[in-house]
Amino acid sequence: FGGAWHCVVAEAANAAIGVSRLEAPYLHVVFGRVGMVLAQAQEKNSDVIAAARGQDSRVQESTMTAPMQQHAIERARQSIGERDTFADVLKDVREEFEGQYGGAWHCVVAEEANAAIVVRGLDAPYLHVVFGRMSMVLAQAGHVPQTDLIRAAASAEPCVQQSTVPDGVRDCAITATKKALAWRTELDAIAEAVRDEVTLSFDRVWHCTVGVPAVQGQYLKASGEGYLEFTMGELRVVLFEAWRADSITVARSSRPVVKHSTMSPELYDATIATAQSAVQKHSQFEDLAQAIRESLVNDFGGIWHIFAAEVEHSGISAWPDSEVYMHVAFGLVEIAAFKAGPEPHASIMAKAAAGEVDIEETTMPPPMQERAIESAKQALSTARNFDDVAGSLQATFEKAYGGVWNCVVGTEVDLAFRLQHLGPTYIHAIFGPVALVLYQAGHLSQAD
Numbered sequence: 001f002g003g004a005w006h007c008v009v010a011e012a013a014n015a016a017i018g019v020s021r022l023e024a025p026y027l028h029v030v031f032g033r034v035g036m037v038l039a040q041a042q043e044k045n046s047d048v049i050a051a052a053r054g055q056d057s058r059v060q061e062s063t064m065t066a067p068m069q070q071h072a073i074e075r076a077r078q079s080i081g082e083r084d085t086f087a088d089v090l091k092d093v094r095e096e097f098e099g100q101y102g103g104a105w106h107c108v109v110a111e112e113a114n115a116a117i118v119v120r121g122l123d124a125p126y127l128h129v130v131f132g133r134m135s136m137v138l139a140q141a142g143h144v145p146q147t148d149l150i151r152a153a154a155s156a157e158p159c160v161q162q163s164t165v166p167d168g169v170r171d172c173a174i175t176a177t178k179k180a181l182a183w184r185t186e187l188d189a190i191a192e193a194v195r196d197e198v199t200l201s202f203d204r205v206w207h208c209t210v211g212v213p214a215v216q217g218q219y220l221k222a223s224g225e226g227y228l229e230f231t232m233g234e235l236r237v238v239l240f241e242a243w244r245a246d247s248i249t250v251a252r253s254s255r256p257v258v259k260h261s262t263m264s265p266e267l268y269d270a271t272i273a274t275a276q277s278a279v280q281k282h283s284q285f286e287d288l289a290q291a292i293r294e295s296l297v298n299d300f301g302g303i304w305h306i307f308a309a310e311v312e313h314s315g316i317s318a319w320p321d322s323e324v325y326m327h328v329a330f331g332l333v334e335i336a337a338f339k340a341g342p343e344p345h346a347s348i349m350a351k352a353a354a355g356e357v358d359i360e361e362t363t364m365p366p367p368m369q370e371r372a373i374e375s376a377k378q379a380l381s382t383a384r385n386f387d388d389v390a391g392s393l394q395a396t397f398e399k400a401y402g403g404v405w406n407c408v409v410g411t412e413v414d415l416a417f418r419l420q421h422l423g424p425t426y427i428h429a430i431f432g433p434v435a436l437v438l439y440q441a442g443h444l445s446q447a448d
Contacts, residue, residue, distance in 0.1 A: 001040070003040055003087065005038060005039065005040050006037070006038070006039045006040075006090070006106070006107075006108045007036070007037070007038050007039075007106070008036070008037045008106045008108065008139070009034065009035070009036045025039070025040050026038065026039035026040065027039070039108075046084040046085065048086075048111045048132075048133050048134050049080055049083065049084060049085070049086070049089065049134060051132045051133055051134075052080050052131040052132040052133065052134040053080055053081055055131050055132035057073050057076075057077070057129050057130070057131055058129065058130045058131075059073075059127070059128070059129050060128040060129065060130060060135075061126075061127075061128045062126070062127045062128070062129075063125055063126055063127075064125045064126070064127050065125070065258055066258060066261060066265075066268060067256070067257075067258055068101070068125060069127055071096075071097075071100070072093065072097070072127050072129070072138050073129060075092065075093050075096045075097075076089065076093050076129070076131070076136055077131070078092075079092040079093060080131060080134070086109040086110060086111075086134075087109075089109050089136075090107040090108065090109040090136070091107075093107050093109075093136070093138060094106075094107040094138075097138065097140075101140070103140055104140075105138065105139065105140055106137070106138070106139045106140075107136070107137070107138050108136065108137040108138075109134065109135070109136045110134075110135055111133055111134060111135070125139070125140050126138065126139035126140065127139070147185060147404075149187075149233070149234055149235055150181055150184070150185065150187070150190070150235075152233045152234065153181055153232040153233035153234065153235040154178070154181040154182055154232075155233075156232045156233035157232070158174045158177070158178075158230050158231070158232050159230060159231045159232075160228075160229070160230040161229040161230055161231060161236075162227065162228070162229045163227070163228045163229070163230075164226060164227045164228075165226060165227065165228045165239070165241075168202075169198060169201075169202060169228065169239075170228055170230075172197060172198055172201050172202070173194055173197075173198055173208075173228055173230075173237070173239050174230065175197075176193060176194045176197035176198065177190065177194050177210075177232065177237055178232075179193070179197075180193040180194060181232070182395060183391050183392060183395040184391065185391060185394070187210045187211055187235075188210075190210045191208045191209055191210040191237075192208075194208045194210070194237065194239065195207065195208035195239070198239060204226075204241050206239055206240070206241055207239070207240055207241075208237070208238065208239045209237075209238045210235060210236070210237050210238075211235065211236060226240055226241030227239075227240045227241075228240070247310040247331065247332040247333050248279060248282070248283055248285075248288070248333060250331040250332055250333075251279050251330035251331045251332065251333040252279055252280055252330075253331075254330045254331030254333075255330075256272055256275065256276065256328050256329070256330055257328065257329045257330075258272070258326065258327070258328045259327045259328065259329060260325065260326070260327045261325065261326045261327070261328075262324060262325045262326075263324055263325070263326055267300060267324070268326070270296075270299060270300075271292075271296065271326050271328075271337055272328065274291075274292050274295045274296065275292055275328060275330070275335050275337075276330075277291075277295075278291040278292050278295075279330055279333065285308045285309055285310075288308045288335075289306040289307065289308040289335075290306075292306045292308070292335070292337060293305075293306045296337065296339075300339075302339050303339065304337060304338070304339055305336075305337070305338055305339075306335070306336070306337050307334075307335065307336040307337075308333065308334070308335045308336075309333070309334060310332055310333060310334075324338060324339035325337070325338040325339075326338070348411065348433050348434060349380045349381075349383065349385075349386075349389070349434065350380075350381075351432050351433060352380050352431035352432045352433060352434035353377050353380035353381040353431070354432075355431055355432030356432070357373055357377075357429055357430070357431055358429065358430040359373075359427065359428070359429050359430075360428040360429065360430060361426075361427075361428045362426065362427040362428065362429075363425055363426055363427075364425055364426070364427050368401070368425070369427060371396075371400070372393070372397070372427050372429070372438055373429065375392070375393055375396045375397075376389070376393060376429070376431065376436055376438075377431070378392075379392040379393060380431060380434065386409040386410055386434075387409075389407075389409045389436075390407040390408060390409045391407075393405075393407045393409075393436075393438055394406065394407045394438075397438065397440075401440070403440050404440070405438065405439070405440050406437075406438070406439055406440075407436070407437070407438045407439075408436070408437045409434065409435070409436050409437075410434070410435060411433055411434060411435065425439065425440040426438065426439030426440070427439070
């Protein structure tokens with residue numbers, strides 16, 4: 001039919017796709033659990049694009065990492081300056097991201113007044129941003145709900161596809177994968193747990209990826225030692241040994257990859273620039289960390305802690321206790337920078353585990369209620385942070401009672417939670433300074 005077309009496909013349970021007042025031909029159709037929107041891109045939009053030039057971007061919603069989000073905004077801004085139609089803008093952005101990050105990408109560009117196309121709840125990275133009167137949604141395609149995949153894989157038997165690793169490494173990787181599948185809820189977290197377990201058990205640096213083959217893409221095939229590939233259900237696990245080199249030398253030619261950050265945009269940019277400069281100037285980890293620390297103290301004040309090490313030896317957790325934190329990798333070098341702040345999670349959780357329990361509200365029967373309290377105390381005594389406590393309780397109750405359970409854990413000051421419509425079975429309890437809400441997910445009627 002000619003022209004450019006938008007097409008968005010996703011599982012109905014994990015994406016809400018709405019189209020309204022679109023002047024061009026469009027279709028919204030559902031096949032079982034799969035929803036699809038197909039719409040022709042509008043051609044006569046040079047005035048909207050011209051008005052968007054020079055306008056500040058307004059991010060409506062995003063699950064992208066900060067560098068990926070900035071990349072998308074800059075590429076869109078460049079295309080807005082050069083193109084005259086929505087079709088050309090979306091083509092430029094989509095081709096840029098498919099070339100840079102691999103896989104297939106949806107990109108929808110339209111005037112806000114004439115089209116409302118919203119994608120939300122996706123497990124894949126996505127961005128909704130507005131430039132003046134022009135709206136753009138960019139989302140990676142092909143992701144399957146991670147929780148469904150993980151739950152199915154946890155009960156599946158491993159099937160080794162290819163291996164050149166010793167039996168001990170293979171067995172360690174499979175055991176670590178089974179353990180991670182039992183209580184982790186994200187594929188990246190499972191891969192990190194497997195990598196860390198194998199790296200700690202064997203004196204080498206390992207990479208691990210966990211995903212669906214169609215989304216994962218093709219990874220290197222073993223041409224020598226150090227490669228393992230196996231499946232569990234629909235998930236594929238690939239583990240391979242990293243090549244050896246001077247890590248800081250490699251870092252100098254590597255792009256920064258931010259794994260986690262709670263910093264403001266100004267502090268985020270300054271920390272990345274400071275770390276890049278330190279990597280270029282210093283050859284020892286101690287000197288590198290000291291240079292970053294001095295720069296941040298001079299520019300932003302306060303007390304800063306900096307950890308810099310090779311990936312194999314860093315042991316850096318991606319779950320910070322500080323409110324101002326960054327975890328960034330340059331090749332084989334990992335750097336964690338955080339500002340000393342309030343009492344850390346570990347200290348708070350230790351107080352919570354030893355303190356009295358105050359049940360604010362519950363609809364659980366007494367045996368289930370008692371199990372929730374005991375499981376929470378045990379998790380508070382052993383977990384690293386609030387997220388691990390919540391994940392542990394969620395996995396315990398899904399295994400014991402079936403269905404899908406949600407758990408929210410935080411300090412009373414920070415945790416605001418409405419108990420309306422939580423479903424028939426829930427508990428809201430206070431453990432000293434820590435608040436906890438655990439409830440079984442249910443269905444709401446359309447009227448509600």
